[in-house]
Amino acid sequence: MSVLVYINSNGEKIAKSAFEAVTYAKKLGEVTVVTNGKTDDSTLAQLGKYGASKVLVDRSFEGIDEQQLTRMVATAAEKEGANTIVFSNDLIGKAVAPRLSVKMNAGLVAGATGVPQEDGTIPVNVFSGKAHGFVKVNTDKKIIALLPNSIQPEETGADATVEEFSGNAGDTRVTVKDTKFPEGDIPLPEAELVVSGGRGLKGPENWNLILDLAKELGAATACSRPVADSGWRPHHEHVGQTGVAISPNLYIAAGISGAIQHLAGVNRSKVIVVINTDDEAPFFKAADYGVVGDAFEVLPRLLDAVKKFKASN
Amino acid sequence: MKILVCISKAPDTTTKISFTDGDTKFDEGGVKYIVNPYDEWYALVKGIELKEAHGGSVTTITVGTAEDDATIRKALAIGADDAVRVDVKAEDAGQVAAEIANFAKEGAYDLVLLGKETIDYNGSQVGGMLAEHLDMPFISLAERMEVNGSKATLDKEIVGGVQTVEADLPLVVSCAKGMAEQRIPNMRGIMAARTKPLKVVEASNAAKQTSFVKYGLPAPKSAVKLIDPNNMDELVELLHNEAKVI
Ligand SMILES: Cc1cc2nc3c(=O)[nH]c(=O)nc-3n(C[C@H](O)[C@H](O)[C@H](O)COP(=O)(O)OP(=O)(O)OC[C@H]3O[C@@H](n4cnc5c(N)ncnc54)[C@H](O)[C@@H]3O)c2cc1C
Numbered sequence: 385m386s387v388l389v390y391i392n393s394n395g396e397k398i399a400k401s402a403f404e405a406v407t408y409a410k411k412l413g414e415v416t417v418v419t420n421g422k423t424d425d426s427t428l429a430q431l432g433k434y435g436a437s438k439v440l441v442d443r444s445f446e447g448i449d450e451q452q453l454t455r456m457v458a459t460a461a462e463k464e465g466a467n468t469i470v471f472s473n474d475l476i477g478k479a480v481a482p483r484l485s486v487k488m489n490a491g492l493v494a495g496a497t498g499v500p501q502e503d504g505t506i507p508v509n510v511f512s513g514k515a516h517g518f519v520k521v522n523t524d525k526k527i528i529a530l531l532p533n534s535i536q537p538e539e540t541g542a543d544a545t546v547e548e549f550s551g552n553a554g555d556t557r558v559t560v561k562d563t564k565f566p567e568g569d570i571p572l573p574e575a576e577l578v579v580s581g582g583r584g585l586k587g588p589e590n591w592n593l594i595l596d597l598a599k600e601l602g603a604a605t606a607c608s609r610p611v612a613d614s615g616w617r618p619h620h621e622h623v624g625q626t627g628v629a630i631s632p633n634l635y636i637a638a639g640i641s642g643a644i645q646h647l648a649g650v651n652r653s654k655v656i657v658v659i660n661t662d663d664e665a666p667f668f669k670a671a672d673y674g675v676v677g678d679a680f681e682v683l684p685r686l687l688d689a690v691k692k693f694k695a696s697n
Numbered sequence: 698m699k700i701l702v703c704i705s706k707a708p709d710t711t712t713k714i715s716f717t718d719g720d721t722k723f724d725e726g727g728v729k730y731i732v733n734p735y736d737e738w739y740a741l742v743k744g745i746e747l748k749e750a751h752g753g754s755v756t757t758i759t760v761g762t763a764e765d766d767a768t769i770r771k772a773l774a775i776g777a778d779d780a781v782r783v784d785v786k787a788e789d790a791g792q793v794a795a796e797i798a799n800f801a802k803e804g805a806y807d808l809v810l811l812g813k814e815t816i817d818y819n820g821s822q823v824g825g826m827l828a829e830h831l832d833m834p835f836i837s838l839a840e841r842m843e844v845n846g847s848k849a850t851l852d853k854e855i856v857g858g859v860q861t862v863e864a865d866l867p868l869v870v871s872c873a874k875g876m877a878e879q880r881i882p883n884m885r886g887i888m889a890a891r892t893k894p895l896k897v898v899e900a901s902n903a904a905k906q907t908s909f910v911k912y913g914l915p916a917p918k919s920a921v922k923l924i925d926p927n928n929m930d931e932l933v934e935l936l937h938n939e940a941k942v943i
Contacts, residue, residue, distance in 0.1 A: 392856075395856075399856070448855070450825065450828075450834075450835055450837070451834060451835075454829065474856055475837065475838060475854060475855055475856050476855075476856070478821045478825070478837060478838075479825055479835060479837040480825070481822075481825070482790070482794075482821075482822040482823070482824065482825025482826040482829070483825045483826065483828060483829040483835065484829075485791065485822070485825075485826060485829075485906070486791075486794070486825075486826045486829035486830055487829055489906075490906070491791065491906035491907040492790070492791070492822055492906070492907065493907065494790075494819075494820045494821060494822050495819060495820070503910075505910050505911070509819065510817065510818055510819065510909075510912065511708070511712075511714045511816075511817055511818075511819075512816050512817075512819055513915075514714045514914075514915075515714045515716070515912055515913065515914050515915070516912065516913050516914075516915070517909045517911065517912045517913070518909065518910050518911045518912075519907050519908070519909055519910070520907065520908050520909075520910050521906065521907050522904075522905060522906055522907060522908060523906050557834045557864055557865065558834050558836070558862050558863070558864045559862060559863045559864065560860060560861070560862050561850070561861040561862060561863055562860070562861040563855070563858060563859075563860045563861075564858050564859050564860075564861075565857050565858035566857075566858065570857075571856050571857035573856070574856070576942075577942070577943070601943065612874070619840065619873075619874045619875050620854060620859075622874065625710050625816050626710075626734050626735070626738075626816065626874075627874070629819065633942040634936065634940070634942040634943065644710065644711055645710045645711075648710070648816075651915070654940075654942065655936070655940045655942050657932070657936070658921070668921050669918070669921070670918060671918075671921045672918070672919075672921065672922065672940065673921065673922050673923075673924055673932060673935060673936070673940075674921040674922070674923045674924065675923070675924050675926050675929075675932065676923065676926065677926030678926075681926070682926050682929065685926075685927070685929040686929040686932065686933070688929070689929035689930045689932065689933040690933055690943075692930065692933075693930075693933045693934075693937065693943075697937075
């Protein structure tokens with residue numbers, strides 16, 4: 385079976401979520417990747433390592449306009465006779481996959497967390513991670529958008545062949561005026577390690593406690609909703625039911641009580657460490673490791689311990 | 698400016714989730730429904746703000762049964778002018794988008810606003826689908842929007858950053874945090890909402906492309922391992938050797 389994977393190659397390097405999507409697709413069939421932009425052939429050929437046989441690249445346009453990408457992916461699907469299309473359910477996948485679903489009359493499984501079961505149904509998270517469900521696709525064609533960090537990229541193959549093609553992407557009706565990437569930040573939705581702070585940290589002037597530890601670990605930073613609402617931290621760091629939902633390998637929460645709405649965004653983390661002065665804070669029930677103590681003392685100690693660990697490893 | 702805001706209900710955020718009928722159905726017993734927070738806090742309030750600044754009208758649209766009318770009245774209390782309900786139980790994003798598109802394509806709306814996702818199925822699908830049906834650009838995860846004549850300028854979240862884009866109306870925009878501030882309906886709004894028009898239209902019976910066949914709850918966590926606050930070396934050791942995450 386021919387499976388098509390869209391990946392974004394417009395950044396400086398190809399994101400891990402793209403390798404995850406290719407690894408996933410390889411479990412379903414013979415993989416062709418489609419992408420656009422300027423990334424050179426040898427970088428694209430490396431997608432073969434994760435199981436792609438071929439990479440189709442449309443060099444006639446750059447950027448992530450969702451209408452252009454929809455047309456390009458539809459053209460590639462037709463050319464390859466692919467009935468299954470895989471995206472990463474990142475911000476681009478969330479904009480393009482639904483459009484494509486209508487264009488191709490293909491049922492969309494958004495946020496898949498694993499491969500199809502024996503009965504063909506696909507697992508997803510529902511109710512903000514408080515439960516999971518299995519989705520059946522009723523159409524012949526299907527689109528699967530894979531939740532980032534759900535599977536590990538696997539290196540199995542050799543180089544892929546790279547072919548230029550025309551995706552008939554057409555024009556964009558949206559003009560990009562400016563793009564800003566906050567310096568040094570690791571994007572939260574894709575981060576493997578996250579350090580997060582809540583109201584227990586008392587004010588923005590104390591955030592170096594979170595930032596220093598995150599920097600030492602190479603982690604992204606997050607916060608609870610009242611912290612973002614009070615303007616202590618930017619909105620995009622707010623995790624939870626009404627913020628970003630994340631599933632990193634490690635989530636360290638300091639001074640966060642663990643309200644049900646907060647947990648809904650982080651309960652898919654593989655390992656949770658909670659630092660809180662109150663041994664009855666609800667977060668301890670969801671934690672793997674708990675430290676009952678004052679974050680103002682514990683975080684600097686943890687920072688020293690991480691430094692020591694890194695020096696000796 | 699004619700604005701259409703898509704409103705969906707969602708279980709209250711403190712709802713305990715459980716399933717019935719051999720784990721094939723969400724147990725609605727005792728569940729309190731609210732307006733999906735993203736639809737209410739950001740899409741609806743932004744629509745009302747734009748109307749206040751530029752004139753025009755805000756219509757809400759919901760795909761659902763009479764059980765949804767209480768949520769729709771809440772949206773009217775916050776300040777929408779009128780509401781439409783497409784009379785069918787919503788079961789799949791494809792179906793919802795097709796029904797909304799079917800209504801919206803006759804209405805010459807300048808803006809179709811919706812929340813970035815619902816907090817029950819978290820699909821983030823309807824906006825993009827709707828935009829394709831209506832052949833409009835789709836600005837996803839917008840945090841800011843200004844309208845100037847027939848042009849809109851928006852900030853949208855992209856991976857690792859923010860992009861400022863400009864486009865001609867009409868547009869479909871999914872709204873995220875930052876777009877607007879939550880508004881609490883006042884008594885006058887609540888009274889007025891009772892008599893505002895809520896039109897029920899027949900569904901076009903759009904096909905369901907997907908269905909949920911089974912649900913499950915996560916396996917319970919094992920008890921937390923407590924670490925001495927004076928011994929962070931032990932925590933790092935455990936994270937490295939036992940949890941293998943650093
Ligand atoms: C509809 C709705 C949606 C919501 N969505 C979200 C969401 O998406 N995300 C979210 O986070 N919240 C959300 N909330 C809010 C949520 O209910 C909680 O109010 C919020 O998560 C609390 O944030 P917090 O834990 O930082 O603050 P608090 O609840 O005030 O907790 C602070 C914690 O810090 C501890 N502490 C104090 N001092 C110290 C110290 N020196 N060292 C260590 N610990 C200390 C305290 O013991 C306490 O446990 C939502 C609420 C509603 C109603």
